[in-house]
Every structure is written in structure tokens, then in C-alpha cells.
Amino acid sequence: MAAAVLALSACHNELDNQADDKVNTAKQITFKVNFEDYNADEEVQGTRTLAPDTLSKQVIDLDNNLLAEVSIQRDTTKADNTTTRALSNGTYTMLAYQGSTLKAEVTGTVNNGEFYVTGNPMVLAPGTYDFVLYSDLTRSGNTFIVDRSNMSNAQIGRTTGVVITSQLETQEVVFNLKHLGARMKIKLTGYMPYPAMSATLSSVNATSVPNQVVYDAVADSWTGYTHAALSENCTFPANNTWVEGNMHGGVEGAYQDINYPSLTNDYFYFLPTTDASKLELTFHSGKIYRADFANHNASLTLAPNPAVVMQNNGSYIINVKLRPNYLYLMNDGSTDFINATQYTRLRKSDGTPLYRDKLGHVLASPKVPIGLVVSQSRRLAAALNEVAGGRIELYTGPYIHPFNYKYYGDGTHAFWPNWSELAAMIQDMDGYRYTWEASGSADGTTIKANQPTLYPAFYRAAHYREELQNSGVTLTGTMATANWYLPSTGEMYLFAVASGFSDGTQASEGTNYKWASSAFYLDLIDLGITPPGIHGYWTSTEFFESFGGKVRCGDVWFLDGNIAFSASNYRTWVRPFVKF
Numbered sequence: 001m002a003a004a005v006l007a008l009s010a011c012h013n014e015l016d017n018q019a020d021d022k023v024n025t026a027k028q029i030t031f032k033v034n035f036e037d038y039n040a041d042e043e044v045q046g047t048r049t050l051a052p053d054t055l056s057k058q059v060i061d062l063d064n065n066l067l068a069e070v071s072i073q074r075d076t077t078k079a080d081n082t083t084t085r086a087l088s089n090g091t092y093t094m095l096a097y098q099g100s101t102l103k104a105e106v107t108g109t110v111n112n113g114e115f116y117v118t119g120n121p122m123v124l125a126p127g128t129y130d131f132v133l134y135s136d137l138t139r140s141g142n143t144f145i146v147d148r149s150n151m152s153n154a155q156i157g158r159t160t161g162v163v164i165t166s167q168l169e170t171q172e173v174v175f176n177l178k179h180l181g182a183r184m185k186i187k188l189t190g191y192m193p194y195p196a197m198s199a200t201l202s203s204v205n206a207t208s209v210p211n212q213v214v215y216d217a218v219a220d221s222w223t224g225y226t227h228a229a230l231s232e233n234c235t236f237p238a239n240n241t242w243v244e245g246n247m248h249g250g251v252e253g254a255y256q257d258i259n260y261p262s263l264t265n266d267y268f269y270f271l272p273t274t275d276a277s278k279l280e281l282t283f284h285s286g287k288i289y290r291a292d293f294a295n296h297n298a299s300l301t302l303a304p305n306p307a308v309v310m311q312n313n314g315s316y317i318i319n320v321k322l323r324p325n326y327l328y329l330m331n332d333g334s335t336d337f338i339n340a341t342q343y344t345r346l347r348k349s350d351g352t353p354l355y356r357d358k359l360g361h362v363l364a365s366p367k368v369p370i371g372l373v374v375s376q377s378r379r380l381a382a383a384l385n386e387v388a389g390g391r392i393e394l395y396t397g398p399y400i401h402p403f404n405y406k407y408y409g410d411g412t413h414a415f416w417p418n419w420s421e422l423a424a425m426i427q428d429m430d431g432y433r434y435t436w437e438a439s440g441s442a443d444g445t446t447i448k449a450n451q452p453t454l455y456p457a458f459y460r461a462a463h464y465r466e467e468l469q470n471s472g473v474t475l476t477g478t479m480a481t482a483n484w485y486l487p488s489t490g491e492m493y494l495f496a497v498a499s500g501f502s503d504g505t506q507a508s509e510g511t512n513y514k515w516a517s518s519a520f521y522l523d524l525i526d527l528g529i530t531p532p533g534i535h536g537y538w539t540s541t542e543f544f545e546s547f548g549g550k551v552r553c554g555d556v557w558f559l560d561g562n563i564a565f566s567a568s569n570y571r572t573w574v575r576p577f578v579k580f
Helices: 003-016 081-088 420-423 433-437 456-462 466-468 489-500 515-527
Strands: 029-035 053-060 066-074 092-098 101-111 114-117 127-135 137-139 143-147 155-164 170-181 181-189 198-202 209-216 222-229 230-237 260-263 269-271 279-285 298-301 315-324 329-330 369-375 379-381 512-514 533-544 551-558 560-567 577-579
Touching: 029 127, 029 155, 066 298, 092 114, 092 512, 127 170, 181 230, 209 551, 315 515, 379 489, 420 489, 420 533, 433 456, 433 533, 433 577, 489 515, 489 533, 489 551, 489 560
Parallel strands: 029 170, 181 315
Antiparallel strands: 029 114, 053 066, 066 315, 092 101, 092 127, 101 114, 127 155, 137 143, 143 209, 155 170, 181 260, 181 269, 198 230, 198 279, 209 222, 279 298, 329 369, 369 379, 379 577, 512 560, 533 551, 551 560
């Protein structure tokens, strides 16, 4: 029995110190594990010309009256405790190196931020070691075969220069475990509601996306990349609830940015060195701004400027903002898109502006936009700017008698026409007649365009051409002699349809239509124009209402998210129209 006890004691001592001062790491070393979140070691900031967190930005013409503003930013989403616990539940392998020589290898689990060996402990001779801890990777010697399909789980941590002594004292080794790959989500933003959209995220060619690589844990290096084609489905949940402004609760002149975001539910995972500009997003279902992707697929290369190359442990958000490509009336009477103007987003190879018309022809000099085309069939446009000077009186005569040759309403509603009355008013397209023709006045003789005192709103709208010229705009072609005028309610409704994609759907308050305000306001900003925000404009359509039995003129309030049709005799703003 004494011999047996001595034998067991000798065996135990050999396990602890192996009789040559080797160290049982399970007894003398605590291996702490920190799960680093994505982007934990990155300084999150953009360039001087971009917003914080934004790495690059580009605007792409989708060729179907749509623009896509593409930007890439670092994803600042933090992992929750559930995610960290899920990562901890896996099996981990720890390696101990001296130089490039592997000295020991053990497997284990991580619990409460600490690595525990599940088999025989790691026994090491005193000396200096580099430790590697990893999970979900296939190793061959000192190298790992890293595949893109495994990037959602693969993690690795390296701790170098650890000095182990034979002294019986507890040491602590800390691993900062990082994700070996990169991840990305796509955020879609529209400026009007839209249904669920589906798309495909793909590579621009069969060799543009890294698919496999060899990672050397000792040298911390990546070599031997191979590439393959990529094609993955991408779904954007619907965001189809309108945000509507309130005519009585809003602030005049205050512009509210109303947008409708939708983020992919899942991340896409990539190997380091993946260039985001080698990825392409193709929409093939969903509708926005009257564009139906089921009938007209829209593809855009995620090619922001400057290019973004993904790093290991990096997390990215690709923002795709879909905006309408408006058609403008130019100073020469032609119609064109923003790329034909001095506000073009196109650039030559030397960085200077590139002017290109809607047919793709390169222009030697830019055109000057002066109006938004509200109807191509009617050849009708609304001024981009309202008449200078703020609120203007519609007319200064008595309110009891009509001044136009016809009016709407039956005298039973005050201020707000009902829906049947409004349905008739938006068929009125006689703004030019009311302004410039004697037959458009009740007396059959008055031309209101020539009456600055009696009909100031009509007069200012009619003389908007002079206002443009006095501001330095040179008008040529048909615009040199075209007469501007005060639009009717129907023509102002066409403006709402063209600028804010009103679809005739009733909003929640009064006789209102839904209107995608921010889509138009963002375009005004691109043209250097301050958005008016909550604003009302005169129309030349008269409405007979019950408040005092007076005939008033209709006005249209452009709110955040909807437009309101009413009738008024107060001062308000003037936005002239023109036939081209």
C-alpha cells in the first residue's frame, strides 16, 4: 500500500511539473476571453467631405427616372448578450507557439469569459509563448483554410510574448477574440411609402469576390486568395405607412425630412479584402415613384467613391437611397434631367463636371433649370422658386362677386370644399385663361395679368419672366417670350402629382391628398433652393363657400406628407406656371 501511495504521488507530481519544471497551464494560468464586437478596433469617422461614420458616397442613374444615392458607413450596432452567449457555446482550440513551432494544442469551451480545457491540460516548459485561440476554422499545420461560407461564426484571437515561469503563481492570459471575416447589411431608404421589395446581391463577375483564403496564424497573414461568383437573395420589408403633416399644427417654413427606411433582416458575410464596388444590387419586385421593378429590373453597382475594401472584424451598412429623377424645364425651353445642369453629379476623369442631356449626349456647357415639368402631354411646368416677397394679396376688390368666368361650390361649405367639389376643381385647367385672357374674367373685358393694383397675385405670376431675367437668368428660345401665369387648382394638383407622386389617395385630415414632400424638397436642395416646408400657394380657381356667402379663391397647402386644398381670402404665396 505504501508503494502504491508513493507511485500515485509521483504520478501526480509528474502531471503538475513533469519533473523538469514544466507548467500545468490549467493550474497556473487563467485564460480570459473577451469577445470583441465588430468595428471595436476602428476609429469611426468619415472623410472631411462626408458625414461622420460615412466612408464613401456616390449617386447612380438607374435609367428609369430613378436615382440611387449609395453610401457606405460603419455599422455601429452592438452585439447583445444573447449573441455573445451563442458565440461562447461553441468549441474552441488553443495553440501554443514558440516562434513558428507548435508546442501544444488543446480544445475546450468558454464560460463566463474564461477558457476551460475539456481534455488533457496543456503542459509547457518555462519560456516565452504566443497563444492562438480560434473557433469554426479548418486548420492544416500552422495555416487555416478560410471559406466565405463560414465567416458568420469564425473567430480568432492572438496573444503574443507571454512569459511562463515554473514558479507556483497564478498568471493570466487575455484573448481578444475577433471575427475573422466582415459583415454587411443593406439599408434601403425611399421618400414615399413602398411595399416589400426583393433584390439579388451579386458579384459583378465570376472572379470579383474572394471566396477562400489561407490564413497563417503565426505570421498573421492572408495569402492564396481564390474567387467565385456571388448571388444571394435580399429582401426589404415593406414600409408603407404614410407620415402626414398637420396644417394647423405645423410651422410655416419648417422643412421636415420624412423618409421611409427598410433594413435587410440578415447580414451578408465576406472575406477580408472584399471590394464593395465589386457587388451589384438588382431590384426585381416592388414599386416606388411609379416605377415597378417587376416590369423594369433596376441594377446598381455598389461603387461609392472612394472605394471601400472590407477588413476582418469590420461591419458595414450600405445605404441605398432611392430618389426620383425629375424632369426640368430649362432656360432655352427644352426639358432635361439634373445631369444637364450645373448641378450635375456626373464627373469626368479629372473630377470636373460632366454635362449630359437626357439622350446621353455630352454638352459643352450646362443648362439652367427654371421649372419643374408637371405634365409633358400638356407641356406645362411650375416655377422652381416662388415669387419673391413672401405673401401676396390675391385681389383687392370685393369678395362677394366672382371675378372669373366660372366658380365651384354650392355655398354650403366654409373654407374646405367637400370631395365632390374638389373632384370638379381639380379638373379646372384654365389658369392661363384666368390670368391672360379677357374671356377668363367675369366681366369679359379685364385682363388680370395687367392689373398690378387690383389683382396683385395674378400680376406677379404673369410677370415672373422679368423676375427671372432680373435675377441673371438668360431666357432663350420659347422661354424668351413665354407668359407665366397663376395656376388653377387642377394645374396645382398636377404639380403635386409630378413633384410628390400624389396618387389621389385621401389623407386623414380635410380634403387632403397624400404627397411625398421630402422627395421634392431634397431635389430643391440639390438645386441650391431652400425648401419652403409647410407653405400655401394661391390658385386662380374660385370657390363659393358659406362663410359670409363669399366667393373665395382656392389655395393649396403643401404640408409634410400631404397637401390640403382649401379656400381663402388671406395673403399667401405665389408659384407661377408656364406653358412651354
